[in-house]
Amino acid sequence: MFDDRSPIYRQIADRIKADVLSEALKGDEQVMSTNQYAAFYRINPATAAKAFQQLVEEGVLYKKRGIGMFVSPDARDALRAERRENFFTDVVDPMVAQAKTVGIPLGDVIERIKQLEER
Amino acid sequence: MRIDVEGLVLRYGDVTALDGLTLSLEPGKIYGLLGRNGSGKTSLLSVLAGFRRQTAGDVRIDGRPVFENGSVTGRISLIRDTGETVDIGSAEDAIFFAEWLRPDWDGDYARSLLDLFGIDPKKNVKEMSKGQRSAVGVVIGLAGRAPLTMFDESYLGMDAPSRQAFYDALLADYIAHPRTIVLSTHLIEEVSSLFEEVVIIDRGRLVVHEESQALLSRGTAVTGPTAQVDAFTAGLTVLGARQLGPTKSAMLYGDLDDARRGEAAASGLELGPIDLQDLFIHLTGGSGTSGAEAPPAAELRTGETR
Numbered sequence: 001m002f003d004d005r006s007p008i009y010r011q012i013a014d015r016i017k018a019d020v021l022s023e024a025l026k027g028d029e030q031v032m033s034t035n036q037y038a039a040f041y042r043i044n045p046a047t048a049a050k051a052f053q054q055l056v057e058e059g060v061l062y063k064k065r066g067i068g069m070f071v072s073p074d075a076r077d078a079l080r081a082e083r084r085e086n087f088f089t090d091v092v093d094p095m096v097a098q099a100k101t102v103g104i105p106l107g108d109v110i111e112r113i114k115q116l117e118e119r
Numbered sequence: 120m121r122i123d124v125e126g127l128v129l130r131y132g133d134v135t136a137l138d139g140l141t142l143s144l145e146p147g148k149i150y151g152l153l154g155r156n157g158s159g160k161t162s163l164l165s166v167l168a169g170f171r172r173q174t175a176g177d178v179r180i181d182g183r184p185v186f187e188n189g190s191v192t193g194r195i196s197l198i199r200d201t202g203e204t205v206d207i208g209s210a211e212d213a214i215f216f217a218e219w220l221r222p223d224w225d226g227d228y229a230r231s232l233l234d235l236f237g238i239d240p241k242k243n244v245k246e247m248s249k250g251q252r253s254a255v256g257v258v259i260g261l262a263g264r265a266p267l268t269m270f271d272e273s274y275l276g277m278d279a280p281s282r283q284a285f286y287d288a289l290l291a292d293y294i295a296h297p298r299t300i301v302l303s304t305h306l307i308e309e310v311s312s313l314f315e316e317v318v319i320i321d322r323g324r325l326v327v328h329e330e331s332q333a334l335l336s337r338g339t340a341v342t343g344p345t346a347q348v349d350a351f352t353a354g355l356t357v358l359g360a361r362q363l364g365p366t367k368s369a370m371l372y373g374d375l376d377d378a379r380r381g382e383a384a385a386s387g388l389e390l391g392p393i394d395l396q397d398l399f400i401h402l403t404g405g406s407g408t409s410g411a412e413a414p415p416a417a418e419l420r421t422g423e424t425r
Contacts, residue, residue, distance in 0.1 A: 007392055008312065035294045038290065039290060039291060041312070042287065042290065043312040044149055044331070046148070047332055050332065
């Protein structure tokens with residue numbers, strides 16, 4: 001929630017979560033190793049490992065001893081549920097606040113949403 | 120290799136370079152050794168490598184004393200800031216010499232590194248540019264695969280693409296052959312993501328030894344209206360502050376729990392990370408000359424748990 005403390009962790013975790021949400025990474029699919037992530041992001045392997053550990057604790061990934069990290073079969077559903085739960089506070093509320101700041105009537109915003117839905 | 124230093128003192132005549140430094144480093148990690156000019160980085164590395172004998176205190180590598188102990192020093196490599204300056208002939212000769220000196224030497228790797236850095240093996244080291252000499256030093260440091268490998272600003276003379284190639288090579292070779300690596304550097308922003316732990320020394324003493332991600336998590340920039348920032352930071356360790364009209368940004372050092380973070384968000388304050396370079400500057404006394412006022416070391420040393 002207030003996870004602005006470690007940009008590298010967040011980059012890796014967000015990247016993997018985004019891939020899981022978009023199904024670029026599917027359930028039970030193996031993810032790249034911590035060493036491959038470390039080399040790609042030019043970071044210490046221990047830092048990459050910690051990002052993975054965090055994803056394991058959150059249930060996004062699971063570990064097969066001696067083989068590597070895999071996407072949890074229910075990770076996508078769980079992430080979608082979590083994003084749904086936070087959608088209004090994370091996306092809609094700031095949008096409404098922004099609209100008020102710049103002086104867009106909420107009626108116009110609702111109109112726009114309706115237009116997008118009809119497309 | 121494991122490093123244990125206790126109460127280390129090094130004096131050159133009237134000058135005290137190391138002033139009772141105590142530090143333990145576990146094997147197999149990449150350490151960043153940071154300090155301002157004259158803080159004692161090179162002195163510490165020289166003692167660890169057995170180049171200098173300490174004035175007082177205890178220095179052990181894998182539990183054994185270092186100075187004039189050939190069984191230990193053969194497994195320690197220190198590449199100095201001047202790169203390969205030994206009057207030894209060509210790069211090829213330097214490599215031949217290193218192979219004879221280093222039990223874990225990898226000749227094929229050394230040749231591929233020379234190629235990577237565009238060094239002509241036949242060229243005399245004395246006739247090389249500073250950058251090329253640095254690169255030869257770096258090649259010897261990497262290909263030596265010493266269980267304790269230390270680079271003391273070794274890559275400072277190299278240009279940006281060569282330094283990038285060095286960081287990539289170092290990381291790849293460390294992953295393939297884990298060992299204890301100590302990097303002392305002024306180019307903090309460039310290298311900091313490679314560190315697993317950070318050691319900051321100032322005036323010959325330890326200021327901070329902490330896991331780099333944990334250290335980074337201890338630094339928080341709090342930005343917002345001056346009165347709110349002041350209210351929020353009262354009683355906390357403030358490393359520095361900047362003012363832009365009615366807006367203030369203060370650098371906090373210390374753990375902020377979620378409750379405090381929530382409080383900040385609720386009062387309209389913005390919280391952001393501080394990078395290692397900024398933390399370093401403020402932990403060692405701000406942007407003035409070395410020896411300026413620094414926060415009390417005892418307050419900062421909470422991370423030293425080993």
